[in-house]
Amino acid sequence: MLLNCVAYRHGVKIAEPTVEEISDYLARTDCFVWVAMRDATEAELNTMQEEFGLHDLAVEDARHGHQRPKVEEYGDTLFVAMHLPEYIDAELSVGEVNVFVGRNFILSIRSRSSHNLLGVRERCEREPELLKLGSGFVLYALMDAVVDRYFPLIDKLELQLEAIEEHLFDKGYSLATIAQLYGLKRKISVLKHAVMPLMEATSKLYGGRVPPICVNTQEYLRDVYDHLTRINTTIDMMRDTITTAILVSQSTVSIEQNEVNKRLAAWAAIFAVATAFVGIWGMNFQHMPELKLEYGYPLALLVIITVCGLLYFRFKRAGWL
Amino acid sequence: MLLNCVAYRHGVKIAEPTVEEISDYLARTDCFVWVAMRDATEAELNTMQEEFGLHDLAVEDARHGHQRPKVEEYGDTLFVAMHLPEYIDAELSVGEVNVFVGRNFILSIRSRSSHNLLGVRERCEREPELLKLGSGFVLYALMDAVVDRYFPLIDKLELQLEAIEEHLFDKGYSLATIAQLYGLKRKISVLKHAVMPLMEATSKLYGGRVPPICVNTQEYLRDVYDHLTRINTTIDMMRDTITTAILVSQSTVSIEQNEVNKRLAAWAAIFAVATAFVGIWGMNFQHMPELKLEYGYPLALLVIITVCGLLYFRFKRAGWL
């Protein structure tokens, strides 16, 4: 679906051409056209391909979706694919933003995502002196907007990790803890594969040889790269922490088991002693003088209780009970 | 076995020469010959070597099979070895496709695989304007077709992984789960070693210095590379997930054991208490007044049942039973 289509000259909006009029503006050397689409249909994509002269393979990628994040040069046109992950019902849903950038046009197509990128255009139009830099700056603004969407996701996952860490050494939480750590690791993997390829691709947009479109905006693109590096570092830290936490969780399980075993052993010992005693006085020997004592029975109970009590306190002191 | 042998001029089929006539067409500068073979015999390979002037070492590789995927230059001829894994009876069987590409010929040999690559020729012939690019484009088409065969395999393995994950935290499934994870990891290793070397080799067919045959089709070969990178990333993600899943599975085993131990301890305690009580009233003291009570026996049973019942409920509440 076409969201909007605007022509800019010297950083200022000059018209909102229809799709058919786009080529008129492309013919002029002093302005550029910025088209935004959402979940573009086959037909719409074909129109745009003709209008802007896009390369078959790039359009193919945009059509299929589910690309790795990447930046590819086709002649003097750039094709940028980015992931746009969202948190929907405790699941990460991964949308995409595909951007075609030429010297005097920029076409952005958002797919399977509820994230609104309209704010980017507003921000750009508020800063005409920057928008004057042309399509390269719009590319930066779009990338920056996408990358900015990653931060709250990372924060959310970090909070989840901290919440799990609070129960890491608590008893009885182990299965839930491990399941949560596993789920978190899966989500972080999704994010990692959104961030890392984009980071690597972005690193080629500043510094040494860069695509001509990005020459004027290198410092801005380096800033995007820097953000991605920061996110990537955080992700790596979390992955490492989760792996350690799973390892540690395993130990917690073992230690808990150890304590159960000790308790089991202690109670077994106490009852075994009681059973041995009552067994002794249950024997049928004819000459067992204590059996004839008037207070033999309560004495016997007292003996048993005392011995078991002593055992109980010894185990208690040893930390087994 | 020779499958077919066709000569093309300006992207259009001009003849189906016999093996002997191949050299006539090679002598012409304006056309190229595309030969497809399957499970080539020693004799057939020798004929082709003479016909196309192939290098000893490359032919040796094709003869032996079981090569690593690779792209090798021999003078102005390219030798490309690719793996073609298939899923046969829950096992991965790895066939091969070896391709020799010269300026005006292309020879593809498929071995130990039921996969049909005939569709590649059809697709190429339907797009003469691309086939016009020469043997380099046919190489791309073959590589693209082989790589496209990897996707359904990956999807299948991903589905299997998801199926295993559903039972990851279920009790009693551990051994089966771990055995499945182990088997899956083995299969993924096979795929990894089909994909990664090919990916690395393909990365040298576009960008900087490339073999002359690939100069016109760099953007297409980069697309193949991009597909391989995507597959490779998915494989790495799965490997990582499987390793974590095995780790997590170990924890599930331990946790399950913990619960068994707790249950064991609880029941042992309950019966130990009952045994101690009946032991007491089985003692032979002469003065045990409760033994003479008319309702002593049922009362004793009541006491035992009550105490055991109380224990039972305490254990129940504590989650041990």
Place this chain on the structure above:
Amino acid sequence: MLLNCVAYRHGVKIAEPTVEEISDYLARTDCFVWVAMRDATEAELNTMQEEFGLHDLAVEDARHGHQRPKVEEYGDTLFVAMHLPEYIDAELSVGEVNVFVGRNFILSIRSRSSHNLLGVRERCEREPELLKLGSGFVLYALMDAVVDRYFPLIDKLELQLEAIEEHLFDKGYSLATIAQLYGLKRKISVLKHAVMPLMEATSKLYGGRVPPICVNTQEYLRDVYDHLTRINTTIDMMRDTITTAILVSQSTVSIEQNEVNKRLAAWAAIFAVATAFVGIWGMNFQHMPELKLEYGYPLALLVIITVCGLLYFRFKRAGWL
């Protein structure tokens, strides 16, 4: 908050200009201005941006804080972000030092840290022959001071690790040990992410192509790099040791459990034997001659005690008790 602002000429202090006067000194080619701030406000940052003509993106980074350590060139100005971790109440708190360096000025902003960097200025003023090297030397002095703050932290963490290692194979400490190792690993991760990016960034300030500001102080910056490498190596060693220690701790838990199990088994066996014996003599057979012996009862007890005693000593010798 502005801490101080001094102008230097040939390595000697010539004035303490107010903020408004800074531009006068910047206009002179023979001197440079060194401004130090702490927790700068938005307004203060804006003033400084105007005064020194700093780049938007760099100022943005300084405003937001929480940057990765980095060194970025904006034209002929350098922006350096460093972490300044402190140990407050057994927690690592991470402050920051942001430095803007131009040909004839240096602006350092310390944020969220109680560490005092005043000593740097004193040290520099004591060595005018070095301060004469200009803003590049001040940058070195600041970096050196920040990096020097890492050493005591590392020492502290190493001491903690050694303290944990002493109890690594002790019984009953496992949960505490593992929790401490986990906490330590987390702290080391924080430090790692302060040190490694800075190390990588610093490696670009000497050797090949370096920013013009650093040309005269390359050997000094290499020294900073060398310190960072040393810290980084120590961190990596500690991380590796901690991972191994957690693994080893798990084994200690298992071994302890083994011993508990053995003890449990031994006592269970001893009492089972006693119980079997008393059970035998508790049977109601009419013809059990030993029951009628005058010393049957004490003999029976003797038998039981002897057998159990023998078992006890056997278990003792086997190391089970």
Place this chain on the structure above:
Amino acid sequence: MLLNCVAYRHGVKIAEPTVEEISDYLARTDCFVWVAMRDATEAELNTMQEEFGLHDLAVEDARHGHQRPKVEEYGDTLFVAMHLPEYIDAELSVGEVNVFVGRNFILSIRSRSSHNLLGVRERCEREPELLKLGSGFVLYALMDAVVDRYFPLIDKLELQLEAIEEHLFDKGYSLATIAQLYGLKRKISVLKHAVMPLMEATSKLYGGRVPPICVNTQEYLRDVYDHLTRINTTIDMMRDTITTAILVSQSTVSIEQNEVNKRLAAWAAIFAVATAFVGIWGMNFQHMPELKLEYGYPLALLVIITVCGLLYFRFKRAGWL
């Protein structure tokens, strides 16, 4: 010990000079001398050093043995050290082949190995058109022969791994399985350290700047490199599999333990119930009417057997027995 010494001209054997005559042939520009030795003594090495003018350090390496596989240039002479592992009595014994190659000579010294490399000379002499390429081709032939010896070793280890894998999930095999996996990993490490350094060294003998001796045989040496890469990949796959298999084996142990525990718990429960029942009827209450019944005893046994039987079947169904 000198094995043989032959002079070749245009790829054809022209003489078998004695050691003293070697220098005569070296003086001629149109031929080269190929000397093969086995377990060379100090004296023999010194003679050869003088004869061929070998570098002190290289001769030192050949004398000491136990070198890493490597390729080193000393002026226009190459020194190549290779490992030659053999399987002797289920142990890997690592012999060595050291080769000195100059423009017009090749000296190969085999040490501590029963592998016969005579076949190499025969093969070379059968292909004079290749042997004409000079000492570089002989180097290739020797390297190829050594590397070819690795394949059967790898196959053997792979078979061993497969044999172990068959028992991976079997109960009661764990200790043996793990010990075998450990032993296998050790052997693979030995092989890895024979293959990887040689692979890296070989990669510098073709492609970019190569030693002059190898210029004509680059495609052959790339083939050796390719073989080494294949072996290396297989080794890495096996290492990875073994690590996973050890991990999985640990789980098998735990799962087996789980089952033992369950069985223990089940039987304990059944007997505890029986013991409780017989204990009840062993109590000495005066009014226990069932004790007076004529068929009380068989009825009691029936009750006990029924209850225990029911328990037995429940445990059976639950998979605990």
Place this chain on the structure above:
Amino acid sequence: MLLNCVAYRHGVKIAEPTVEEISDYLARTDCFVWVAMRDATEAELNTMQEEFGLHDLAVEDARHGHQRPKVEEYGDTLFVAMHLPEYIDAELSVGEVNVFVGRNFILSIRSRSSHNLLGVRERCEREPELLKLGSGFVLYALMDAVVDRYFPLIDKLELQLEAIEEHLFDKGYSLATIAQLYGLKRKISVLKHAVMPLMEATSKLYGGRVPPICVNTQEYLRDVYDHLTRINTTIDMMRDTITTAILVSQSTVSIEQNEVNKRLAAWAAIFAVATAFVGIWGMNFQHMPELKLEYGYPLALLVIITVCGLLYFRFKRAGWL
């Protein structure tokens, strides 16, 4: 402490100047001075700094000690820091050797080490034709001597590892084994951090651009590098083996526990059966005909012993006892 100070001309000793005379010899272009010190004091270091014109930062490093192994260029002077680990009372103590090398001088300072490096000077003086190469050759001789001290250490640690491996699958050794493996890993880490940085630094002393002092001795320094690589490889192998061994040790613990559990279960079963039987005959039913049999009691004992014996043999056969 100054050990000795000698001036050499054309590889031959010409004088033993006092510290004050050193500058006289430095002024001559045809000779070089080699000074050896041990645990140099602040004052001695200052004297040497003046005498040879050493850089502040290098002298600072030598003064502080505890540097990473490294090679640093200060103008045309090289500063080399090496670790010199010793085995003292089963602990690794790490001394240092710092070397300053200029065109016509070499100053070596050994710290905190009992290792004697005098042999280096003797060896050099015995080979004047090599010593003629100048200070670069002395640097090589010193590095070679230091690196040669690593080999016996590595051998010692390898022997320790082999000793541990012998008990790896033995029962009851686990805790000691794991503690030893842990200790060994720690020692190997110390060695690793002595070897790896030195290896990396040495790799820059031959091949491409090298410091002028090393130009004539590149082949010798490559030999040092080769030794370091060999040591490094061995270290990596050992680290890998130790990690696997710890993993394997954990399994041994689990398997041992399994066996204890099985034995426990078996004995528990045997006694439970005995207890159940005696309990039966201890019941107070009036009509239990077997109780009245004359040989009822011995028969009962026989039955019990037979049943328990049968159980015992079944468990024995199953490997549980």
